[in-house]
Amino acid sequence: MTSSPFTGIRVADLSMMWAGPFATKLLGEQGAEVLKIESPTAWDNIRTLIPQPGKADPWNSSYYFNTYNRAKKSVTLDLAQAQGRQVFLELLAHCDVLVENYRADVLDRLDLGYDVLQAANPRLIIVSMAGFGKTGPDRGLVGFGPVIEQMSGLAALTGYEGEDVPYKCGVSYGDPVAGVAAAGAVVLGLLQRRRTGVGMVVDLAQREVAATLAGSAFVSAARDPHVVHHGNRHPQSAVAPRGCYRCADEARLYRNAEYSLLPARAVDEQWIAVSVLDDTMWSALAALLGQPAWAVLSLADRVARHDELDEAIAAWCAPLDAAEAVATLRDHAIAASRVLDTVAIHDDPHLRSRGFWIQLQHPRMDPDWRQPGPSWRFMNADTRLERPAPLFGEHTRPVPRQLLGYDDARLDELHASNVIGNEPINPGVG
Amino acid sequence: MRVVELAGGSPAAYCTHLLAGYGAEVVRVEGHGDQTWTLSEDEAIYLLPGKDRIALGEDPVGELGQLVAAADAVVADGLPGRYDVPAWRQANPALVAVTIAPFGQTGPDRHQRADDLIAFAAGGTMSLTGDPGSTPLITGGSQAMYFAGLHAFSALLAAYYGSVIHGEGAWVDLSLQECLAGALELYGPAAANGEPAALRFGNYHRAVWAVYPCADGYAGVFCLERQVPALFALIGDPVLREERFRDPLQRQAHDEELSAYVLSFMIEHTGDELTRLGAEHRIPFGKVRTPAELIAGHALHERGFFDHVTTSDGHVLPVPGRPFIPFDWSGGGAVPAVQPAMATTVAQRWQSR
Numbered sequence: 001m002t003s004s005p006f007t008g009i010r011v012a013d014l015s016m017m018w019a020g021p022f023a024t025k026l027l028g029e030q031g032a033e034v035l036k037i038e039s040p041t042a043w044d045n046i047r048t049l050i051p052q053p054g055k056a057d058p059w060n061s062s063y064y065f066n067t068y069n070r071a072k073k074s075v076t077l078d079l080a081q082a083q084g085r086q087v088f089l090e091l092l093a094h095c096d097v098l099v100e101n102y103r104a105d106v107l108d109r110l111d112l113g114y115d116v117l118q119a120a121n122p123r124l125i126i127v128s129m130a131g132f133g134k135t136g137p138d139r140g141l142v143g144f145g146p147v148i149e150q151m152s153g154l155a156a157l158t159g160y161e162g163e164d165v166p167y168k169c170g171v172s173y174g175d176p177v178a179g180v181a182a183a184g185a186v187v188l189g190l191l192q193r194r195r196t197g198v199g200m201v202v203d204l205a206q207r208e209v210a211a212t213l214a215g216s217a218f219v220s221a222a223r224d225p226h227v228v229h230h231g232n233r234h235p236q237s238a239v240a241p242r243g244c245y246r247c248a249d250e251a252r253l254y255r256n257a258e259y260s261l262l263p264a265r266a267v268d269e270q271w272i273a274v275s276v277l278d279d280t281m282w283s284a285l286a287a288l289l290g291q292p293a294w295a296v297l298s299l300a301d302r303v304a305r306h307d308e309l310d311e312a313i314a315a316w317c318a319p320l321d322a323a324e325a326v327a328t329l330r331d332h333a334i335a336a337s338r339v340l341d342t343v344a345i346h347d348d349p350h351l352r353s354r355g356f357w358i359q360l361q362h363p364r365m366d367p368d369w370r371q372p373g374p375s376w377r378f379m380n381a382d383t384r385l386e387r388p389a390p391l392f393g394e395h396t397r398p399v400p401r402q403l404l405g406y407d408d409a410r411l412d413e414l415h416a417s418n419v420i421g422n423e424p425i426n427p428g429v430g
Numbered sequence: 431m432r433v434v435e436l437a438g439g440s441p442a443a444y445c446t447h448l449l450a451g452y453g454a455e456v457v458r459v460e461g462h463g464d465q466t467w468t469l470s471e472d473e474a475i476y477l478l479p480g481k482d483r484i485a486l487g488e489d490p491v492g493e494l495g496q497l498v499a500a501a502d503a504v505v506a507d508g509l510p511g512r513y514d515v516p517a518w519r520q521a522n523p524a525l526v527a528v529t530i531a532p533f534g535q536t537g538p539d540r541h542q543r544a545d546d547l548i549a550f551a552a553g554g555t556m557s558l559t560g561d562p563g564s565t566p567l568i569t570g571g572s573q574a575m576y577f578a579g580l581h582a583f584s585a586l587l588a589a590y591y592g593s594v595i596h597g598e599g600a601w602v603d604l605s606l607q608e609c610l611a612g613a614l615e616l617y618g619p620a621a622a623n624g625e626p627a628a629l630r631f632g633n634y635h636r637a638v639w640a641v642y643p644c645a646d647g648y649a650g651v652f653c654l655e656r657q658v659p660a661l662f663a664l665i666g667d668p669v670l671r672e673e674r675f676r677d678p679l680q681r682q683a684h685d686e687e688l689s690a691y692v693l694s695f696m697i698e699h700t701g702d703e704l705t706r707l708g709a710e711h712r713i714p715f716g717k718v719r720t721p722a723e724l725i726a727g728h729a730l731h732e733r734g735f736f737d738h739v740t741t742s743d744g745h746v747l748p749v750p751g752r753p754f755i756p757f758d759w760s761g762g763g764a765v766p767a768v769q770p771a772m773a774t775t776v777a778q779r780w781q782s783r
Contacts, residue, residue, distance in 0.1 A: 005592030005600075018615065030588055045654055050616060052623075063619040127754075136733040140709035146652045147716030150641070151705075156720040157570025158559070166648055166718045168641055169569045170558025170630055176613035177580065184584030185754045187591050188452060192757065194594070204754035208735055211724065212448075212750040213576040216472035218721040219739070222747045225722030232547055232568050236470055242547055244556070244565045255624030262620055262628050271566050273551035277543060335543045339566045341557040342621035342628045345611055348552075350539040356608055357622075370622045372612040376585040377534070379601040 004031025004381075009190070011097040012037060012088075013072065014079075016044040018145060018172060019206060020101035020129055021068045022179025027097075027186060028071030029374045029385060035095070035399060036069060036390065037088065039078040040421030043392065044069075047424070053259045059392050059424050061364040066389035067371045070360060074390035075399050076420045079110050084419045087400065088112070089120040094403045097186050101129035101178075101206075104139040114201050124199040125189035127182050131174075133205030143206065145172025152210035157217055159229030166227075177213060178206035232273070233306065240302040241309040242275045244339060247322040252343065270322035271339035274313060274329065276302070284332040289316055346370060360388040396420045431590065432780050434459060434497055435481065436506035436513070439467020440572055441530040441606070443477040444579030445505050445586065450480040451737075451752055451761045457482045457497065457776055460768050462490050466508035466543060467575070475739055476749050479763040487771035495521065497773045500780035502526065502593075503586055507578075509543065510535040515601055525599040526589040528582050534605030544606070549574035553610025558617055561632040577613075578606045636682075637689035641718065642696040648718040649701045651692065660711045665695045737762035 009032045013024040021036075021044070028034040038044055046068075047059040055061040075091075078084040092098065098117065100107065107113060107128075117126055128134055131143030132151075141147075146168050149155045154174075158167040185202045193199060211218075217227075232243045247270045254260075276282045282302065286294040289312050302309060317325050322338045329336035340348055346357060357370040365388075374385070397420075400406040414420045431454040435446040443458070450456040458481045469477060486493045498504050498518045506513060507530040515527045529535060532544035533552070542548075550556045550568050560567030582604055589600040611618070617628035633641035638653040638661060653661050655678055662670040674680045675688055696704065701717025708715035724730055725748050737751040739762050752759035 003592065003596045003598075005588045005595070008595075022613070026584070026588075030592075045656075046616075050620070063623040064616040067619040067622075132729075133733055136729055138705075138709075138729045141705060141716075142657075142708055142712055142714045143716060144652050144654075144714055146639075146641075146650055147714050150648075150650050150716040150718045153719060153721040153724050154569070154571060154573075155641075155718050158567065159570070160560070160564065160567065165633070166641070167560060167567060167569075168633055168650070169573075170555055170560075171613060171615040171617070173555075173569065173573070175615075177577065180577075180580045180584050181753050184448075184580075184587050187584065187587035188757055190591055191587075191594070200756065202754050203756065205733070208730070208733070208750070209580075209753040211721075211730070211735070212753050213444075213573065213580065214571045214721060215444075215476035215750045216470060217571055218725065218749050219472040219475045219747055221720065221722040221725060222745065225720065227720050227722075229570075232565065234545075234547075235570075238470075239545060242545075244547075244551070244567075246565075252627075254626045257624075257626050260620065260625040262617065262625065268627055271551075271557075273547050273556070275545045275547050277545060330542060333543075335545065335548050337542075337544065337548045337552040339551040339557050340554050340611075342554060342614060342617045343626070345554040345614075345618065346622055350533055350537045351607070351611065354534060354537040354605075354608075356611065366623070371619065372608070372614075375581055375604065375609050375612045376588065377603040377605075377608075378589070379535070379603050381600065 006030045006032035009033070009097065010095045011035065011099060012092055012095040014098065014100040014102070015129065016101065017046055018068060018175035019178040020099055020182070022176050023182035024099055025068050025071060026180065026183040026376070030376065034072040035075050035091070036072045037075050037077050039080065039084070040076050040418055040425045041078060043424045047392070050261055055364065057364070057423065063365065063369065066362055066365060069389040070371070071385055071387045072390060073395035073399060074393055076393040076396045078419050079112065081417065081419050083414060083417060085110065085112060087414065087419065089116070090404050091400070092117060092120045092124060095121065096123070096125060096190070098124055098126045099129070099182060099186070103142060104130040104132070104134050118199065122198055123193060125186060125193060125202070126199065127185050127189070127202045127204060129178055129182055129204045129206060131206045133208065134203045145175035148174025148178070148206045148210050152207045153214045153217060154210055156227050157214060161229055161231035161233060163229055174206050174210050178204065178209050181209040237303045239275050239277055240299060241306055241313060243310050243313065244271050244273050245314045245317040246271050247317050247320050247325050272317060272322050272325050273337050273339055275335045277335050281334045285334050288328065288332055289313065358385065360385055362388040363391065392424060393420065393422050431455070431503065432501045434501045434504040436462065436504065438465065438507040440469060440473055440477065440575040441467070441579040441582060442505045442507040443469060443473065444576050445528070445582035446481065447477045448583045448753065449586070451759050452757055453760065456480070457484055459494065459773070460485050462486050462494065474765055475741055475747065478765045479739055480760060481766065482776070483766050483768045484772040484776065485768050485770050486773055493773035496777040498522065498525065500777040503528065503590060505582060505586065507531070510540050519599060519601060523599055524593050524597065526586055526593055527601045528586045528604060529601070530578050530582050530604045530606070532606050534608060535603045546572040546574045549606035550610065552607040554614050554618060555610050558628060558630045560630050562629055566630060574606045574610060578604055578609045581609045637685050637692050640689070642693050644696050644704060644717070645698060645700045647701055649696055649704050650716045650718070651696070652714045657713055661713050664707060664711050664713065665691060667691055740764045
């Protein structure tokens with residue numbers, strides 16, 4: 001494909017935090033023109049969630065915001081003001097899609113119910129991403145990614161072997177999951193509009209998307225309602241041994257360690273994951289462990305002696321450099337990987353070879369700052385990204401000029417009323 | 431939309447499960463090509479209804495070629511190099527091919543075998559999951575596989591839309607590792623900014639962003655700064671009006687003390703009470719619910735979320751249905767049997783339309 005799939009599609013993006021912006025990032029990466037709309041008084045919280053010290057305009061300098069809002073334009077509009085809503089509705093008439101991840105009642109409270117939006121543009125595809133949907137008894141719940149994960153059944157499935165405590169995923173997993181699904185919902189909407197000629201409202205409850213990723217656990221629940229945690233072992237004992245083993249620690253220096261606000265390790269511990277997928281792998285591993293007599297152990301034997309085998313693997317790993325251990329295991333055709341931490345993953349030779357980490361020059365970020373490339377790789381297509389995340393309000397004037405024919409006098413008037421703005425009003429901690 | 435699924439594991443099967451639910455005609459080709467990944471019995475019950483399952487005959491390569499030539503899309507998972515995708519695309523320029531591999535189609539690790547654990551470890555999320563004093567922990571439910579399958583669903587639709595608009599198909603290369611590595615929240619971007627490797631923090635990041643025991647299990651509270659005053663007001667202890675708790679910067683130094691107040695509140699309430707209070711006071715509380723609890727509850731039923739699958743022994747089980755509405759959705763039913771040597775028949779039927 002030589003053209004990006006969404007070339008010519010314009011998206012109004014009212015979403016904030018991570019779920020909605022993840023969706024619109026995917027759309028922007030594939031050619032859509034995404035207009036990220038924020039109020040000067042109620043902007044996307046992640047702009048200032050982890051403020052970087054020493055920046056004159058921290059809302060433009062967030063690595064968090066700037067990673068997930070690339071390939072978009074920034075337009076400021078205060079939807080709490082009647083003038084802002086009027087401009088917004090005029091813009092919508094020129095858009096194909098609206099994505100929002102407000103709580104279920106927020107659009108109505110803004111006098112921007114579906115009837116109003118559809119009157120502004122009957123061909124508009126509206127994707128609403130409220131955490132628990134627009135209807136039903138839970139529609140009033142407030143939820144971010146971790147809440148979604150808990151309320152969907154996913155968090156209950158995670159835990160250390162023999163323990164009852166459920167664990168949340170290390171990232172706010174409900175968010176990217178909902179974002180990816182929302183991108184698919186947008187496309188289904190576009191395809192349906194081609195047939196019907198009219199737009200629609202998509203009700204995407206983030207909790208429901210997350211539950212679909214745990215479908216087989218719902219099947220299991222019919223047999224046994226209690227969840228048993230398996231840690232890193234295979235839940236059906238179809239693979240053994242399988243686990244995560246600590247290697248030698250690694251000393252590192254960090255460029256910006258002095259102002260990091262995130263919890264970090266005192267030492268950089270290194271781990272590897274090993275999965276013995278079949279008897280051939282096991283035979284090779286038994287030899288590596290210096291236990292050739294173990295080579296004959298069947299899968300059932302290995303499951304029964306998992307604790308003992310874990311100890312042997314752990315002892316083999318303990319003095320080794322993690323990369324060296326994985327290389328040795330892979331040389332013997334054993335499935336293994338480093339447990340890549342957030343630093344090591346940026347130096348992973350495989351990802352580097354695939355050009356996964358990309359640099360998009362951004363006026364407020366270090367020149368060598370990297371971000372993940374698109375996960376959807378269109379082979380034989382030129383899908384280079386050119387647009388970094390926008391500065392706050394960067395396109396507030398050009399977009400209404402181009403789409404609505406506004407002149408400077410009209411824009412100045414909106415600016416004087418704080419309907420639009422160049423920077424957040426009263427920015428604080430996100 | 432006519433879709434060929436080259437039978438493997440849950441990534442391709444979950445992708446086509448969603449496509450079939452939304453009306454695509456999905457033919458799953460069994461027993462051919464890569465068998466790196468397979469479905470568990472429960473996954474088969476969840477993911478196979480609504481599809482045709484066929485086996486290839488005496489000329490598997492030719493029959494598969496016929497089928498793919500008549501299809502709109504093909505989805506395959508497992509290690510690369512098992513299929514001649516360029517030849518398929520040459521024969522059918524509008525074809526959308528989505529391949530899902532542990533490490534993608536290119537690069538030095540492309541032939542490395544991996545299951546959910548290995549992919550989860552390679553994707554970075556595992557380093558952030560679990561207790562800091564313990565082993566990194568995989569997230570339950572084969573999430574490296576399913577997350578990639580979800581990406582495949584949306585990426586396939588995007589490519590198909592491009593094919594409809596531009597008349598040219600595409601080959602989308604998805605890597606389990608990259609799907610995860612592209613979703614490391616703020617932790618990945620922080621490290622890319624020269625900051626230290628992020629710590630895994632288990633269920634506790636800070637007092638107002640943590641999972642606690644509650645009266646009947648576990649529940650989380652995940653407050654942004656703007657929601658903290660409502661939480662403190664609900665807890666109601668006068669000490670929380672003190673500046674050392676109200677000021678977000680001072681609060682960090684008193685986090686452990688604060689967590690004791692939050693814990694004492696959480697443990698006195700059931701999960702249902704907390705979620706009700708959360709809705710009333712705009713506080714992000716969430717109960718850790720098991721699939722069985724969700725089936726027994728009424729919220730998802732009221733939204734018509736569940737499909738029903740009939741198992742081979744006659745049981746009817748509720749399983750998650752459509753991820754979003756209002757598109758027509760047809761889910762549930764029974765696990766279909768494999769039909770022998772049907773590829774040519776299906777290809778002729780597709781071509782005749």
